[in-house]
Amino acid sequence: xxxxxxxxxxxxxxxxxxxxxxxxxxxxxxxxxxxxxxxxxxxxxxxxxxxxxxxxxxxxxxxxxxxxxxxxxxxxxxxxxxxxxxxxxxxxxxxxxxxxxxxxxxxxxxxxxxxxxxxxxxxxxxxxxxxxxxxxxxxxxxxxxxxxxxxxxxxxxxxxxxxxxxxxxxxxxxxxxxxxxxxxxxxxxxxx
Amino acid sequence: xxxxxxxxxxxxxxxxxxxxxxxxxxxxxxxxxxxxxxxxxxxxxxxxxxxxxxxxxxxxxxxxxxxxxxxxxxxxxxxxxxxxxxxxxxxxxxxxxxxxxxxxxxxxxxxxxxxxxxxxxxxxxxxxxxxxxxxxxxxxxxxxxxxxxxxxxxxxxxxxxxxxxxxxxxxxxxxxxxxxxxxxxxxxxxxx
Amino acid sequence: xxxxxxxxxxxxxxxxxxxxxxxxxxxxxxxxxxxxxxxxxxxxxxxxxxxxxxxxxxxxxxxxxxxxxxxxxxxxxxxxxxxxxxxxxxxxxxxxxxxxxxxxxxxxxxxxxxxxxxxxxxxxxxxxxxxxxxxxxxxxxxxxxxxxxxxxxxxxxxxxxxxxxxxxxxxxxxxxxxxxxxxxxxxxxxxxxxxxxxxxxxxxxxxxxxxxxxxxxxxxxxxxxxxxxxxxxxxxxxxxxxxxxxxxx
Numbered sequence: 001x002x003x004x005x006x007x008x009x010x011x012x013x014x015x016x017x018x019x020x021x022x023x024x025x026x027x028x029x030x031x032x033x034x035x036x037x038x039x040x041x042x043x044x045x046x047x048x049x050x051x052x053x054x055x056x057x058x059x060x061x062x063x064x065x066x067x068x069x070x071x072x073x074x075x076x077x078x079x080x081x082x083x084x085x086x087x088x089x090x091x092x093x094x095x096x097x098x099x100x101x102x103x104x105x106x107x108x109x110x111x112x113x114x115x116x117x118x119x120x121x122x123x124x125x126x127x128x129x130x131x132x133x134x135x136x137x138x139x140x141x142x143x144x145x146x147x148x149x150x151x152x153x154x155x156x157x158x159x160x161x162x163x164x165x166x167x168x169x170x171x172x173x174x175x176x177x178x179x180x181x182x183x184x185x186x187x188x189x190x191x192x
Numbered sequence: 193x194x195x196x197x198x199x200x201x202x203x204x205x206x207x208x209x210x211x212x213x214x215x216x217x218x219x220x221x222x223x224x225x226x227x228x229x230x231x232x233x234x235x236x237x238x239x240x241x242x243x244x245x246x247x248x249x250x251x252x253x254x255x256x257x258x259x260x261x262x263x264x265x266x267x268x269x270x271x272x273x274x275x276x277x278x279x280x281x282x283x284x285x286x287x288x289x290x291x292x293x294x295x296x297x298x299x300x301x302x303x304x305x306x307x308x309x310x311x312x313x314x315x316x317x318x319x320x321x322x323x324x325x326x327x328x329x330x331x332x333x334x335x336x337x338x339x340x341x342x343x344x345x346x347x348x349x350x351x352x353x354x355x356x357x358x359x360x361x362x363x364x365x366x367x368x369x370x371x372x373x374x375x376x377x378x379x380x381x382x383x384x
Numbered sequence: 385x386x387x388x389x390x391x392x393x394x395x396x397x398x399x400x401x402x403x404x405x406x407x408x409x410x411x412x413x414x415x416x417x418x419x420x421x422x423x424x425x426x427x428x429x430x431x432x433x434x435x436x437x438x439x440x441x442x443x444x445x446x447x448x449x450x451x452x453x454x455x456x457x458x459x460x461x462x463x464x465x466x467x468x469x470x471x472x473x474x475x476x477x478x479x480x481x482x483x484x485x486x487x488x489x490x491x492x493x494x495x496x497x498x499x500x501x502x503x504x505x506x507x508x509x510x511x512x513x514x515x516x517x518x519x520x521x522x523x524x525x526x527x528x529x530x531x532x533x534x535x536x537x538x539x540x541x542x543x544x545x546x547x548x549x550x551x552x553x554x555x556x557x558x559x560x561x562x563x564x565x566x567x568x569x570x571x572x573x574x575x576x577x578x579x580x581x582x583x584x585x586x587x588x589x590x591x592x593x594x595x596x597x598x599x600x601x602x603x604x605x606x607x608x609x610x611x612x613x614x615x616x617x618x619x620x621x622x623x624x625x626x627x628x629x630x631x632x633x
Contacts, residue, residue: 001238010240010258014521026525027264046193048202060517062202067513069199069219070206080505083407086494089501105493107410108453150508158503159496168489168496208518254521262523267530274541277533281542299548313531341535350539352546360543 004028008036018057018147055146055153064150083114088123091139092157093169096127098136104172115139123148196220200228210249272313276306280315283331284349288319290328307331315340409457412436414491414498424492429484433465560596562589567603568610571630575617581629584608 001009007028012019021033037058041051049060062070080088087110090102103109118124127140141154151157163169193201199220204211213225229250233243242255254262272280279302282294295301310316319332333346343349350358406412416435417427440458443450464487467480478486508514562570571587578586587608588600608630611617620629 001240006238006240006255007258007261008240010254011261011523013241013252013517014254014262014523016520016522019523023525026266027261027523046198048193048198048200049205060205061510061514062206063198064508064514066199066202067508070202070515071512082501085501085505086497089497089504092504093497093500105490105497106407107490107494108408148510149504150510150514158500158507163496163500166492166496168493202515206515206518251519252517262521263526264524265526265528267528269532270529272531272533272537276531277537277541278545280533281538282545284538285542298545309529309531312529315531341538343535355539355543355546358539358543360540360547 004031005036005039007031008033009040012037012040012051012058013060015059018054018059018143020057024058052150053152054150055143057143057147059147080117081114083110084117087114088118088141088145091118091124092141092145092154093160093163095140095154096130096138097140098130098138100136101172102139121148196223197228197231199223200225201232204232204243204250204252207251210246210251212249216250272309273306275300275302276309279306280310280333280337283310283316284333284337284346287332287346288322288330289332290322290330292328294331409436409454410490410494412439412454413457413487414494417491418495424488424495427488427491429487430465430468433461436461437465560591560593561599562596562603564603564606564610567600567607571604571607572611572616575611575630575632578617578631581620581631584628584630587630 008024008031011024011027021037024033024037025031037051037053041053044050048063048066050063051058051060083106086106087102090105091097094101094105099110099115115124119126121144123142123145124139125142127138129135129137145151146153154160160169200216200223203216203219213229216229217223217225229243229245233245236242240255240258241252243250244253278298279294282297283289286293286297289297291302291307307316311318315334315337316331317334319330321327322330337343338345406415413432413436416439417424417432419435420427420431437458440450440454464480464483467476468484472479510516570589574587584601584604587604588597591597591600605628608617608619608628612619612633615633617630617633620631621627
């Protein structure tokens with residue numbers, strides 16, 4: 001195993017968080033980090049641990065099929081309410097998306113706490129404002145979202161291509177939002 | 193790689209502390225853990241990471257010869273402030289010289305930070321104390337100073353006559369220095 | 385949720401009927417639609433409207449509190465139903481069929497996101513299904529300044545220090561001055577005409593150059609003192625800083 005490969009392996013292994021190729025480069029010096037990562041990923045195939053890329057950042061993790069051995073408890077790391085789960089999915093598949101658009105899709109208002117939970121988990125961030133009436137604040141997912149859910153990129157979101165093809169990810173047209181959107185606005189029911 | 197070996201590998205990787213063979217056995221079930229550990233240790237030889245045993249407990253660690261990668265310093269170009277440049281020049285021309293003498297020559301007090309920067313840069317070192325009242329600490333240049341400025345020895349520093357010939361001894365007012373351009377770059381880095 | 389629905393359909397008198405479990409009218413509609421067919425694109429909107437209205441009627445009969453948005457949706461759906469059943473009005477824009485299609489699309493959207501959320505949560509999640517290294521050494525990147533200064537900067541800096549601290553070198557530029565000799569000559573020549581007290585300024589040459597004027601004043605003053613010492617003129621001043629006056633002795 002050549003020195004450069006060893007260096008990339010050691011750096012990735014020692015890091016407490018996923019690293020971009022550039023960040024690895026800062027530690028290992030001159031060399032083709034991307035090629036080394038690809039080579040390492042191949043070498044670790046079939047091992048109990050593997051090298052994965054999530055949104056341009058790389059990390060070591062245990063092989064998914066060994067989950068049964070390692071699962072520490074039946075509890076999910078973070079129990080998400082139905083409202084939070086749907087909201088997270090809507091942001092992931094539609095980003096960047098405003099709160100109004102999330103509410104239009106769900107047909108109910110979202111409570112402040114729902115977005116807070118997702119931001120606190122580090123999966124959702126604010127992503128500027130949309131130019132236009134009201135300049136609504138936009139939401140998008142984070143690199144941690146991809147890491148946590150094991151997605152190499154947003155293109156890996158389950159079924160995203162089919163949904164796109166079916167027009168289900170198109171921006172909501174104004175008329176439809178008005179036709180049914182007022183229902184959301186009139187509702188004062190909390191959603192989680 | 194067989195399932196048992198993969199399981200031991202993943203368990204060891206995910207553990208937050210070194211594990212005994214028995215503890216690993218509790219996770220991975222039936223099998224010869226000791227043999228698996230020995231086999232893994234062999235497989236990881238020559239890698240950037242290795243499996244080691246300390247007092248009957250096993251853990252993964254970064255290969256010791258690569259430990260230097262984990263703590264890396266990156267150099268970022270920064271322009272030396274005018275105060276520091278003048279101080280460096282005075283030390284170069286007058287060494288060994290005390291801080292009081294530097295201030296007398298500059299006509300301005302210098303901050304501790306200025307000398308720290310020069311010492312951090314590796315161009316200035318302390319050079320004992322002068323016998324006399326207060327026993328002031330003396331400063332002198334280092335071999336790196338000569339190297340950086342392309343000087344074979346301090347005798348290569350241009351003399352007063354050379355400076356005069358180059359127009360560097362003319363009493364220039366600030367405006368003229370700015371016009372000169374070269375010095376203007378330093379004026380925003382004043383550190384004392 | 386599905387269980388509640390089944391209860392409603394099979395045993396309408398069960399008191400388990402509740403609106404609390406639904407996340408708004410759209411959620412309830414979606415659940416009712418799913419009861420029709422698996423494929424949401426094939427549902428009958430008219431039938432869905434009937435189901436929704438029937439559901440609310442039951443809830444009302446059971447004196448359940450019904451949130452306003454469910455009632456608004458009911459009113460809107462009743463209106464949509466009547467539009468769909470009435471003879472077509474070619475002027476209606478959008479047409480009731482189009483509105484129905486949009487409702488169907490919205491249900492599909494919500495359904496898609498609900499399913500996506502479930503699939504997301506079912507993935508191999510870090511900390512549940514896959515694990516990162518338990519005890520990483522951690523990386524540290526120390527940023528160090530690489531100080532930049534050229535030899536020219538260094539020498540120029542020393543030049544600047546020297547230029548500042550060296551005793552200033554005086555270069556005397558040719559200046560318009562009146563020497564003492566000139567002043568003595570001029571004052572002694574002019575004093576013969578000054579029988580009355582005359583201000584010293586009158587003895588100075590006419591000039592617009594303030595430097596020459598100051599020099600002439602100073603030289604003429606010293607000249608006056610010298611000529612007074614020789615007894616050739618008298619000096620008078622009424623008070624300190626008052627005009628200095630000269631006359632022939």
